[in-house]
Amino acid sequence: MMTRNNNNKRGNFRAVARMAVVLATTGVVGACAVPPSDPVQLTTAAQLTPPSPSTRDLQQLPPPRGRVVAAVYGFRDQTGQYKPSPESSFSTSVTQGAASMLIKALKDSGWYTPVERESLQELLTERRIVRAMEFPGEQNAGTDVPPLLPASILLDGGIIAYESNLRTGGIGARFLGVGASTQYRMDQVTINLRSIDIRTGAILHSVSTTKTIFSYEVTPNVYKFVNYTDLLEFEAGVTSNEPAQLSVKEAIEAAVIHLTIQGIKDGNWRLRDQADWNSPIIQRYLAAAQSDVYNVVQGSTAAVANTVSTPDSGEGKPPSSL
Numbered sequence: 573m574m575t576r577n578n579n580n581k582r583g584n585f586r587a588v589a590r591m592a593v594v595l596a597t598t599g600v601v602g603a604c605a606v607p608p609s610d611p612v613q614l615t616t617a618a619q620l621t622p623p624s625p626s627t628r629d630l631q632q633l634p635p636p637r638g639r640v641v642a643a644v645y646g647f648r649d650q651t652g653q654y655k656p657s658p659e660s661s662f663s664t665s666v667t668q669g670a671a672s673m674l675i676k677a678l679k680d681s682g683w684y685t686p687v688e689r690e691s692l693q694e695l696l697t698e699r700r701i702v703r704a705m706e707f708p709g710e711q712n713a714g715t716d717v718p719p720l721l722p723a724s725i726l727l728d729g730g731i732i733a734y735e736s737n738l739r740t741g742g743i744g745a746r747f748l749g750v751g752a753s754t755q756y757r758m759d760q761v762t763i764n765l766r767s768i769d770i771r772t773g774a775i776l777h778s779v780s781t782t783k784t785i786f787s788y789e790v791t792p793n794v795y796k797f798v799n800y801t802d803l804l805e806f807e808a809g810v811t812s813n814e815p816a817q818l819s820v821k822e823a824i825e826a827a828v829i830h831l832t833i834q835g836i837k838d839g840n841w842r843l844r845d846q847a848d849w850n851s852p853i854i855q856r857y858l859a860a861a862q863s864d865v866y867n868v869v870q871g872s873t874a875a876v877a878n879t880v881s882t883p884d885s886g887e888g889k890p891p892s893s894l
Contacts (some may be wrong), residue, residue: 588839598683626825629857632679633832634848640841642684642781643723647671647824648730665734666761667817670836674727674765677828678820683841695720701806725776726768729827731820732780732893734760749796759785765827767835776840779830783823787813 616855653665669674671690678684688695703717703872736759744753817818833854843849 582585586717602712614804621805621818623819624822624825626822626829627680629853630829632675632824632853633681633683633829634851634854635844636683637842637844638834640683641687641721641724642672642678642727642767643687643689643725644675644727646730647690649736650730650732653734653736665736665816666731667820668836670731670763673821673824674828677825680731680825681828681832683832685721687723704765706762718894726770727765728768729763729765729778731761732764733760735760738784746793752790752792754788754790756786756788759787761821761823762815762827763827764884765831767826767831767840777826777831777834777838779834781823781826781830783819783826785814785819787811791812828855830861834861848872 582850630764646679649664649666649668649670649672651664651666655665657665675686678686698765699717706716737757738760739758740756741755742755757836762780762782764778764780767776768774789809789811791806791807791809796804833840836843836854837858838851848854
């Protein structure tokens with residue numbers, strides 16, 4: 573009789589303990605669900621966009637004899653790709669601000685002087701306002717306002733492809749209820765950039781670059797009975813995704829470098845010091861353009877030491893040559 577009473581007491585104690593745990597958990601979750609009354613505060617400061625490998629190469633290009641004045645009217649998303657549901661049926665997979673990335677890449681290279689063309693109408697309106705303020709009531713007002721800088725070349729192109737789930741996979745293992753798993757996914761974005769002579773409309777160069785977007789997830793987990801009635805379950809995870817907009821930025825910067833080096837090779841624009849043609853960075857990208865498998869970022873310059881190529885003298889090239 574005494575044993576039965578002890579068992580009943582133990583059962584009642586366990587029931588009360590479980591009920592207390594459930595009530596405590598419910599209280600904590602309910603407290604977290606109450607919306608805060610204080611306004612949200614900033615926790616981190618904004619930072620400059622981190623540089624990519626191509627950004628460093630772009631800023632280390634040898635200086636030109638003279639900068640090329642380039643106009644960019646737009647650099648559109650031509651993929652037609654949207655994020656899959658349930659994320660959004662109307663949000664695009666790639667950034668719509670590729671033109672701004674291209675203009676910044678042109679400025680960072682030190683080889684080009686971009687002129688404003690996307691907001692040309694707004695610029696012309698502001699110039700008319702300046703003329704009206706400085707020369708009120710005069711018909712020939714604005715003679716002292718400097719003219720707009722004409723471009724030598726037009727840069728056009730766009731984001732031409734975005735392929736998702738090109739390669740997916742994973743692996744996992746479990747022993748006695750303890751295990752871990754990992755999954756990965758690879759996407760790919762492709763951009764095209766071409767330079768056009770504004771006097772003849774001839775396409776001087778056309779470059780396509782591709783960047784792989786890599787994502788992975790690591791998940792450790794535990795699923796085990798600690799006794800006949802109690803189950804221990806634990807799960808955690810870490811996910812890392814390359815930002816798609818930074819991958820587009822990397823592809824655009826790589827295209828600007830290749831376009832610049834092709835222009836040097838063909839004599840459309842020239843180096844300040846012709847000896848810089850043999851610099852490792854130019855020879856590395858030149859070798860990448862001549863090979864389909866060469867990794868321009870991680871490759872070694874020793875592999876291109878015997879590259880035989882000289883820049884064109886520029887004779888007979890379009891009048892925009894520098």
